[in-house]
Amino acid sequence: MSVTITAFERSPDGGKGLARDTRVRWALEEVRQPYEVRLVSFRAMKEPAHLALHPFGQIPTYEEGDLALFETGAIVLHIAERHAGLLPRDANARARAIAWMFAAVNTVEPPVLELANARLVESDKPWNQERLPLVAERVRARLSPLAVRLGDSEWLDGAFSAGDLMMASVLLRLRASGILDDYPNLAAYLARGEARPAYKRAFAAQLAVNAG
Numbered sequence: 012m013s014v015t016i017t018a019f020e021r022s023p024d025g026g027k028g029l030a031r032d033t034r035v036r037w038a039l040e041e042v043r044q045p046y047e048v049r050l051v052s053f054r055a056m057k058e059p060a061h062l063a064l065h066p067f068g069q070i071p072t073y074e075e076g077d078l079a080l081f082e083t084g085a086i087v088l089h090i091a092e093r094h095a096g097l098l099p100r101d102a103n104a105r106a107r108a109i110a111w112m113f114a115a116v117n118t119v120e121p122p123v124l125e126l127a128n129a130r131l132v133e134s135d136k137p138w139n140q141e142r143l144p145l146v147a148e149r150v151r152a153r154l155s156p157l158a159v160r161l162g163d164s165e166w167l168d169g170a171f172s173a174g175d176l177m178m179a180s181v182l183l184r185l186r187a188s189g190i191l192d193d194y195p196n197l198a199a200y201l202a203r204g205e206a207r208p209a210y211k212r213a214f215a216a217q218l219a220v221n222a223g
């Protein structure tokens with residue numbers, strides 16, 4: 012059954028992998044599933060047709076037959092459950108990989124987003140210089156234990172999984188801040204993710220939209 016996702020018509024980052032359709036594209040590329048992309052403008056995202064797919068008027072969405080999904084965690088989990096390659100067969104290992112997906116979006120992503128907002132959206136506020144170190148500290152409070160847990164391992168729990176895909180996607184948003192330089196094993200982990208052929212295809216496809 013054919014898959015259609017939505018993505019920004021014009022991504023604020025110019026298609027450099029920061030918009031969240033990247034992680035959905037990446038998952039589809041990992042499991043070798045073809046997909047179509049419907050590009051939406053910021054205005055169209057808030058109109059009834061898109062709101063019927065995504066109650067918060069955001070991207071990405073995922074349509075497959077009569078299934079419509081929003082939330083990248085749910086979309087990537089759906090893809091990983093339907094196709095081999097992103098979740099281990101062993102039931103316990105599978106449950107742990109799913110736990111890492113939740114850890115990525117629920118524990119690590121919130122302070123990462125806060126930092127991105129503090130750096131980009133709130134930079135002109137008079138209180139920004141005071142707030143930035145506090146927000147950066149909250150990011151470090153997540154990165155330090157993550158770095159300890161990863162240690163010298165290639166991936167978070169055995170073979171590459173949807174948990175790694177989601178975690179690397181979240182860490183990507185930190186690169187511009189320079190904070191990852193203090194966590195060499197996490198920087199190397201992210202680089203391993205980006206070196207995967209499936210990630211490269213996803214990145215190139217997103218960039219092509221914005222270059223066009």
Ligand SMILES: N[C@@H](CCC(=O)N[C@@H](CS)C(=O)NCC(=O)O)C(=O)O
Nearest residue numbers: 030031068069070071081082083084
């Ligand atoms: N938790 C959601 C977040 C989705 C999200 O924030 N999407 C951004 C693009 S990366 C968006 O559509 N921003 C525009 C807006 O919120 O109006 C997910 O993981 O799918």
